[in-house]
Amino acid sequence: MKIPLLLILNLAVVLLSISVGSSHYGFDEVYQILQGIADETTKAIILDYRLPRLILAMIVGASLSASGCSLQALFRNPLAEPYVLGIASGASMGAILSVILGFGVFGRILLAFFSAIMTAYLVFFIGSTRKFRDQSYAILLAGIAIASFLSGLNSLLLYLHSQSLHLVIFWLMGSFSNPQWEEVYFSLPFLIIGLSFLLATSWNLNALLLGDEHAKAVGINVDRYRAELIFFTSLLTSTAVAVSGVIGFVGIIIPHTVRLLIGEEHRQLLPATILLSTAFMPLVDVFARISSSGEIPVGAITAILGGPFFLYLLMRRGL
């Protein structure tokens, strides 16, 4: 019942997103393209700029929110999200290194991805040491510790190589301002693989909500599933970070909003979360590019929205 509604919302956002921008190209031009009578400039702006930008925003939104939603169930912690696992800091480090080393876009993506996934596994490895009684918390705390360690290293790298500062800083703030089809081709397969896994195993997330023991009691191999889930959410998150930089809080805002609306059953929650985020992320991006003469980083907007939302969750749960 909620899904068709969300699909209609997505369609509206798609139309809005390719019709609105800093240039005057709007619905008429989109219509011309559909009829096949548009000129080259129109095509370039809409098909090679706005369309990949829209798709990237959708990919990033879906990746981050689906990961956040799953990680919150896995850790039974409403504040868990991809960034808490330290993946963002790992990816940022890869990106900074690639800029210093003078890599191109593709190299940056690969290095960010590689560094992000290494970080996720380091966090997972440390957090799941037998020493800790509560591994869910141990992993989160390990994530926070490693994230702050890497942030420190990142600052140091930026300080030592201040000539490339501007490029990296803008990337770090998170935006879709330089969209390329190359990025779409690179990230789309990962998105499909990651989301397929999460959607296919969403039942397990329901079982995990009662506790690891209960999930084991109904026959789920929790240790293996946790490792798989961390792998695929890392894949999704690092893909998002690699193409768009650091866009925080999406993994918290969207899943919790949907939870409030339709409850916690993940076979419904997860698809609805994905569909809300594929509408939300391009919408924020539209706002980012039309609200001022330049561009506000999308990451800044989500952080401004996300901070208070985060606090709201804290207060509501009375932690």
Place this chain on the structure above:
Amino acid sequence: MRLKVDKITVKLGSSEILKDLTIEAKKGDFIALLGPNGSGKSTLLRTIFGIIKPLKGVVFFDGKEEEKGYLPQETADTNLRVIEVVLLGRTPYLGRIKSPKEKDFEIAMDALRSVGMENFADRKFSELSGGEKQKVLLARLFAQEPKILLLDEPTAHLDISAQLEIMRIIKELAGDRIVIVALHDINLAISFANCILMIKDGRIAYAGSPRNVITEESIKEVFGVEVSVKRHGQIYVIPKIKSSINGRRVHVICGGGSGKELLHLLSTEGYSVSAGVLNALDSDWEIVSEIGGMIVDAPPFSEISEDAHQRNLEAIKNSEAVILADLSIGRGNLKNLISAKYASELGKLIVVDKTPFEERNFVGQEAEKIYSEILKNATVVKSEGDALNALRKLLSR
């Protein structure tokens, strides 16, 4: 259907939790695991279920894996709806992409009905009370259609009525399944199980029917606490509370509720109390049991035997003071009056004389005569409070 746990040794980290442990169970067995925290009850259940692999030995079960049902002790809170929680019990029967069918919903609803929670199907799990949650989890367990139930302290954190309700539901729905339940309440185990395994340090210390296994010695050995085990019809266990702060020993001759106030006063003041002769299950007998006092007792509703009388005199001899409560005297307890006379001769008797003796004398002249002799050598008071004052005076001499 049979379960055999054959000489299993389980190691977690560097410590051996279970040592060479063997259990056999067959259809219809209701087994309670008793033991202090950390004795290995949970580990045993988890090993039988298959979460933990034993280092040595095997768990043999002649059924399918999914026919083992396991209810862990701790449950996280969730906003899943009740029916969604129960449906999780169907997990082993769903395909690779787990999606419940109409039949699974029916089985889940039936399970909810069997625990009396069908009207809660659409409620959020987190909004239920502790007992209701546990019933929903039992429904989850039964939706799995298990042949063996492994329950880890299903009554933990519940109030007494919920504890009984949960145990009743388990007993009722268990049918001829094998049930193995870890419990921390010995009396609950006695009431519901037909076999008790007492586990200590990863080994089975005692095994058998509640009547054979539950003794003061076995509980002292396994739990390290002093209890009294009462065997009047149903067996039950009462902890002995050692409250003798001031250590002075006082014997009370009472019965039929006449000692009620006195016994409580003495216990709160920290006296080490004994009483007798009391018929078992007399209301005074129960109070002395509660406060952990020593009782010289006789079978319910029977006359005081010579043997009990002698033990009573012994107790009087060993106490520093004796109080004769405002009790009624009949043929059955006339010997108590004789005991009181003995105490008066030793110069350590206090008599609570509230009700005129003729109103509580059902024996006649014989008792009358003994009582008047008692009064000559005793401190006579009119209330329990005064008795305590008199007691202090007597003991300070």
